Amino acid sequence: MAGNILITIALVLSIYSMAMYYFAFRGAKNTINLARISYHGMSIIVFIISTYFWYLIFTHQYQYKYIYEYSGHELPIGYLISSFWAGQEGSFLLWLLLAAIIGILLQSYTAKRGELEYRVMAVYTLSTSFLLIMICPLLKSPFAMIWSESVPIIASSINPDIMNLDVIKHAFDHILASNQQPTFADIYPILQSNNIPLNEFLLTGKGLNPLLQNFWMQIHPPILFAGFALTTVPFAFSIAALMKNEYKDWVKQSFPWMLAAAGVLGLGIMMGGYWAYGVLGWGGYWAWDPVENSSLVPWLISVAAIHTFLVQRKTQNKENSLGRFTRTNLILSILTYVTVIYSTFLTRSGILGNASVHSFIDQGRAVFIFLVLFILTFLGLGAGLIIYRWKSFVSDVPAEESLLSRELALFTAAVALCASAFIVCFGTSMAMVDVTVPAALYNEMHVPIAILIGLLNGISLAIRWKSSSFEDVWKKSMWSVGLSLIATAIAIFSGVHNVMMILLFLTSIFTLIVNTEIAIKIMRGNTHKIGAYVAHIGIALFLLGVIGSAGYSKEQNIDLIRGKKTDVLGYNMTFTGYHPLKNDPKKFAFNVKIDQGGSAKVVQPVMYQSEMNGGLMREPDILEGLLRDVYISPLGFDEAGVDVNNKGPKQEILSVTASIKPFVSLVWIGVIVMSLGFVVAMLRRLKESLIVSSFS
Amino acid sequence: MNKKYLLGGIVVVLFLGMTMFLFMQSGMQYESDFSKVMTKSKAIKATGHWVKEKSYDQNLQDKTFTFVMADEKGTEMKVNFKGVMPNNFEMASSIVVTGKYENGVFHASDILTKCPSKYQDQKSANS
Known part of the structure; x- marks a missing residue:
């Protein structure tokens, strides 16, 4: 009861704050304090709601439907913490909590920049209001009582x-x-x-799905939702600029937030990939699953926006002008958030019921309609204002038409990223008409895009702003091209034969070399400018990791007989026995000794019978290395054993899928390096955004 | 200026057209009516549920997993999957198999299990 009342109060405060901020923008003198107080009041109540919700989970208050469905007495404290966001209602609450925190930072950031606060916060509170409606008692409150809906009784919990x-x-x-x-x-x-x-x-709740009982479930959703919440900020800046019809400063102000959003979202997506790879045993890190895809789309658009933001910033320095790509930047900022909402709609409305590994059920008509309304409101607001102001942001900078200008290179990169975003978004949306796009097609379509991105990523740094001559570019990149060709020759020699893969390798290694060279140069001087190069080194490493792991993995299904050395893909593997896990005696770890060239390591994939659902659960184990991972995924265990050749005693057999995945580590390292690059770039742009433009 | 837009427009249209064409071509249709599944020659995603009473057969030597699936109307179909029983299979409320129906058996290259545990009750699992 208390929870629902608090949600309702927070919702009222959020809407009130929005109205007061709007009136302040329209010139009302005395509403700004009310707006600020009610925003902070809303945030504080959201903290209280969240803390209270955790308290209810920790004290096992199963009279709440959500707590009954997603937690249980046997869960250790860590999993009780993540029970918070194991279901739909809780993950919206998590999103809201993170949005409230980010909003406090945003309020203090914008308050230092005059009346910017009125506009930006009016838009931002519109978004918090929508999140609050989503979890309000009329839709999907996390505080719904267990007897309020037809929750069936499970015998094991009585x-x-x-x-x-x-x-x-x-x-x-x-x-x-x-x-x-x-x-x-x-x-x-x-x-x-x-x-x-x-x-x-009730003795216990239904418990947490065993697939969710791991560290990544604790860390992945908060980071992903923080990324989602951060994408609201560039949207708010964009709308704020359109409201005032003033497009010069907003890029500067929005830039650090866009970088933060892309960095955090990228990291969150990668963690989801690692979770799938290391724990869920999908064998890979990316399955082009609708849930993965739908968080990738806003990320791609935000990265595209970063590149066109850069052009606008750069071209507005010299004269008192808007700079180029104002319209593009506004549209991309709006799209970043709208695609976040669209993703939410796809994955939360139940419309993809058929198509995903993640399970969804129909959330009911009200939720469906509300989510459609959510998209339409934000899309309508953005599109409407853009059309309304269409004529007002004609660029006053003469467009450079030189083919060799960094502006054009950056714009092309943004187009490539948007093309990728479109492919992923469109392909995922096909699931609405019950058609699923095979992962292979996504892969095929992305290879040329990745080649182009690799190429631009390297070459654009040798190209000057405005225009440069071909000789100049060649002189600058000669050495890097030479080195890349040598590296590619080595790669071809060591087994990369597919033409597309060779090209991708070439452009990726070229990017790596060019960016590393510049990064080293910069290290001696202007370190604060290093962000972009670090991020690009990250993406180059990531692409190399993808080439290795996606193109050159080897896999074999094999039966390991206990005590008998078996040669698997160049490794000697021996199944040496199994034992129950110390902290969870119902789970069994199966020891597989792997040796190659004298050094032996033991990996321990785990299998157990899930109490919650009675199914056999399997967890892979990985021998991780910089050059390659040895991935052991258990298939089954034959205790009585199979009589080999009908003689001798029966032997215990562990069946596994073993795979060698070259350079997977680069995928993770690449994304982490890239995110670090985003952070450095963000700090630089944050400083810049404080400098009052001398032209205005 | 106009030329630039024209060129850009053509590129965009070509790209969109190609994407849609490719997706339509290789996109896989879901089908929940097994009598239709049995007549299709193209690979398809069949959705239904596992017939518990008919159990399953896990052959660890050949790595084949065989079971019987039924659709909503009760039409049954034998499924042969090259692999092992997926996680969550026994408690899945519904199953999606990808493959082709040939000679009385559906040859699946992929099995997707939908767990009732997360967002749904046990009722549908029993029904």
Whole structure:
């Protein structure tokens, strides 16, 4: 009850704050303090709601539907923490919590920049209001009571003593006789009339899905949702600029936020990939699953925007002008957030019911309609204002038409990124008409884009702003091209034969060399400018990791007989036995000794029978190395063993899929390096954004 | 200026056209009616549920996993999957298999299990 009341108050405050900020923007004198107070009030209440929700989870208050469905008595504290966001309602609350925190930073950032705060916060509070409506009691509150909806009763969570009471038994028999599943809505009144507290009736909740019981579940959603929340900020800046019809300063002000959003979102996406790879045993880190795709799309657009932001910043320095690509930047900023909402719609409305590894059910018509309204509002606001102001941001900078200008290179990079975003977005949306696009097609379509991005990434640094001569570019990049060709020759010699892969390798290594060279030069001087190069080194490493792991992995299914050395893909593998895990004796670790060239290591994939769902769960284990991972995914274990050749005693056999994945480590390292680059760039742009433009 | 837009426009249109064409070509259709699945010659994604009463057969030597699936109307179909039983198979509320129906058996290259545990109740698993 208290939770729902608090949500409602927060919603009222959020809407009130929005209105007061809007009035302040329209010139009202005395509303700004009210707006600020109500925004902070809203944030504080959201903290309280979240803390209270955690408190309810920790104290196992199963009268709340969400807590019954996603947690249980046996869960250790770490998993209780992540039960918070195991389901739909909780993950929206998490998103809201992070948005509230980011909003506080945004408020203080914009307040230092005059009346910017009024516009930006008016838009930002519109978004927090929508998030609050999503979790309000009328839609999907995390505080819904267990008897308010038809939650079926699972026998394993009930106290048998109470179950055996005549009155309860009778009630159950009655319901079962009519061929229906007993729900809490049926039983609760009976418990009440017999003075049996619900927490005595229920011994435990349904528990957390075993796939979610790991470290990555604790860290991945908060980072991803922080990224989502951050994308609201460039959207708000963009709308704020359109509201005032003033397009000079907003890029500078929005830049650090866009970088932060892209950095955090990128990191979050990678963590999801690592989770799939290292824990869920998908074998790979990217399956082009709708849920993965839908967080990738806004990231691609935000990265495209960063490049066109840069051009606008650069071209507005010299004269008192808007700079180039004002319109593009506004549109990309809007699209970044709109695609975040669209992703949310795809993955949360139940519309993709068929197509994903992630499970969804129909969330009901109200949620569906609301999510459509959410998209339409923000898309309509953005598109409407852009059309309304269409004529006002005609660039006053003469466009450079030189083919060899850095502006054009950056713009082309942005186009390539948007093309990728379109492919992914369109392909994922096909699932709405029950068609799924095979992963292979996504891969094929992205190879040429990646080659182009690699090329631009390196060559653009040799090209000057405005225009440069071909000789100049060649002179600058001669050495890097030479080195890249040598490296590529080595790669071809060591087994890379596919033409597209050779090209991708060439451009990736070229990017790596060019950017490293510049980064080293910069290290001696203007270190604060190093961000972009670090990020580009990251993306080059990432692409190399993708080439190695996606193009040149080897895989083999093999039966390992206990105690017997078997040669698998050049490694000697021996199954040496199994033992229960110390902290969880129901799970078994299977020891596989792997040796190659004298050094032996043991990996321990895990299998167990899940109590929650009765299924056999398998967790891979990986021998991670810089050059390659040895990935051991368990398939099954034959205890009685199979009689080999019908003689001798039966032997225990562990069946596994073993795979060698070259350079997977570069995928993770690449993304981490890239995110670091984003952070450095963000700090630089943050400083810049404080400098009052001398031209204005 | 106009030329630039024209050129850009053509590139964009070509790109969009190609993308859509490729997606339509290789996109895989879902089908929940097995009588239709059995007549299609193209690879397809069939959705239905595992018939528990008919159990399953996991052959660890050949790495084949065989089971019987049924659609909503109750039409049954034998499925042969090259691989092992996926995580969560036994408790999945519904199953999506990717492959082709040939000679009385659906040869699946991929199995997707939908878990009822996360967002749904056990009811649908039993029904």
